[in-house]
Amino acid sequence: MARCIIELERIYGVRQGSAGIPQPQNAVQMTQVDIAKELGVDVRTIQRLLLQLNTEI
Numbered sequence: 516m517a518r519c520i521i522e523l524e525r526i527y528g529v530r531q532g533s534a535g536i537p538q539p540q541n542a543v544q545m546t547q548v549d550i551a552k553e554l555g556v557d558v559r560t561i562q563r564l565l566l567q568l569n570t571e572i
Contacts (some may be wrong), residue, residue, distance in 0.1 A: 517568035520561055540564050 523529075534568035551558045 517564040520550065520554075520565060521568070523553075 522528050524547070527550070529545055529547060529550070547561050548558055554561075
């Protein structure tokens, strides 16, 4: 599931922090909170899964 979340973050342009290349005005900007709501899980669950995936690699 963590790999799916990473792919969703890539598709929706979720970034860490506020710095970076500005997105076009018509681009969909989602956060981990939005992805969590879409998947029906808690944000902490997403963060825990991503942390576990990063430690495995």
